[in-house]
Amino acid sequence: MTDVPLGVVAALCEVIEPLAGEPRELADRHVDRVAPLATADERAAVVSEAVARLVGLGxxxxxxxxxxxxxxxxxxxxxxxxxxxxxxxxxxxxxxxxxxxxxxxxxxxxxxxxxxxxxxxxxxxxxxxxxxxxxxxxxxxxxxxxxxxxxRRHRPLSDFADADVARLLDELVVRRCNVIVSGATSSGKTSLLDSVLSRLDDTERVVLVEDTAELDPDVDNLVRLEARSASSEGVRAVALDELVRTALRLRPDRLIVGEARGPEALALVQALNTGHDGSWSTCHANSAEDALSRLESLLLQAAPSWPLAAIRRHMARSIDVVVHTRRAPDGRRRVVEIAEVEAHDERPGVRHLVDHGIVLGPLQRTRV
CATH class of the missing domain: 3.30.450.90 (Beta-Lactamase)
Incomplete structure (x- = not known):
């Protein structure tokens, strides 16, 4: 990126701002007045910066x-x-x-x-x-x-995991497991989910529900729904849990909820317990096991009248696997855990298939 002298940019803006015409044409025409000794690349950078300041994002x-x-x-x-x-x-x-x-x-x-x-x-x-x-x-x-x-660049699974772990991620897709991708902010959850979805069979119909649209998987049969906030003009909000229920009427082969962080967690778990296999979502958590605790809290908030034992049974039956991502010190986003959900007497537990990026055992749960 060429360094741009901001004083020269300001001078060019002062020259062309009072003039009538298209800003880029005016900047191209007058840039020599403020930067007579600049190279072609430097003049182009000054013009772009001036136009951005006048009509763009500064x-x-x-x-x-x-x-x-x-x-x-x-x-x-x-x-x-x-x-x-x-x-x-x-x-x-x-x-x-x-x-x-x-x-x-x-x-x-x-x-x-x-x-x-x-x-x-x-x-x-x-x-x-x-x-x-x-x-x-x-x-x-x-x-x-x-x-x-x-x-818009779809990253390969090899960007997130070694070959053995990538094969296990593919197996989750083939076996139509219901999967939660967990991790901290900017740990690669959305990018990994986008990569996984781009590996689906072309014949599958994917209905994607998000609070703010971020996913853009390479899928032919794709329906995208985005939540809406209420406006000051009185336009009503369309919440994520409403969109999850709407998505079920659109005949999804795969239901994808961009992030579960509110009442939509209840709608998602209910959908997964009614035969919508092969569905994926994400949530913020510190580990695969913590992701289950996080979802449990969300379900308790959304359905306070439900007994805790019933919530835990729903979770154990609806969620098969948790994939946990982490950002490494070198900035790379990696899959560090893959944990299969097990139904225990008191609460759902996990059996690690991958820990610290190393495969420990085979996948047992399947929906096919």
Whole structure:
């Protein structure tokens, strides 16, 4: 990425902003006035940065265009950090006015607002990238923005696991096991699920339900549903649990719930107990066993009148396997655990098939 002298960019913006015409054409025409000694590459970089500042996303634009940037983060005092290959790096400081303009341009096409009465926005850009923005008083030090890039490149299973573990992941698909992929934030859950789904048989109909659309599997027969927040204009919310129930009426061969973190966990477990085999979902947890505890808590919150023993029986019967991912110190996302769910007297337990990336035993549960 060519370093861009911000003073030259500001000078070019001052020259062309009062002029009528298409911004890029104007920038191309006048760039020699502010950078007469620049090389062709340097002039192109100055033009792109100026256009981004005038009609694009300002200082963020160059990082969102870069193919190797996974995440763009702006902290409350304007520090801009990016993630490349799993590693964070601080780049520059974004001015408050520049950041406010960028957020306004992000949200305007979405019909969303960000102010003191609505201080948190979670949304999706046209290219699928996920945006979270927060303003005071919720973020007392200033505006915070995170953009997680949407990558259309489907990664092979070998990016997440060695050959023996990858074969076991394939076996989960073939045996139509119901699987939960667990892990911390940015541990590779969504990327792994996208990779697995892209290996499904072309004849299978996949219905995909997400809070914010992130998955884009290479599947021919695919239906995607996305939850909707209530708007200030009175448009009602469409929650994830409602979409899970709707998905069951769309004749899915595979039901995929992007993340279980609320009442949709109950709808998912009920669906898995009614013959919708081969379904997958994700949840945040510290280990495969902790994922079951996390789901148990979600089910108790969603169905407080259910006896705990009944909830645990539902879980043990509906979930076959938990796959746990972790981000390594070198930034790689890897499968570190695959655990088969066992029905114990008191609560569901696990039998490790993979631990620390090493295969320990064969898969026994199957739905075929």
């Amino acid at each position: 200082s963020l634009e160059r990082y969102l265009r870069a193919g190797d940037v996974d995440e763009v983060m702006v902290n409350a005092r304007g520090d801009l950090w990016i993630e490349r290959g799993g590693r964070l790096r601080r780049e520059l400081v974004v001015g408050a006015e520049d950041l406010a303009t960028s957020i306004e341009r992000i949200l305007a096409p979405l019909g969303r607002r960000l102010d003191r009465t609505s201080p948190i926005v979670d949304a999706r850009l046209a290219d699928g990238s996920r945006v979270c923005a927060i303003v005071p008083p919720i973020s007392p030090d200033g505006t915070v923005l995170t953009i997680r890039r949407f990558r």
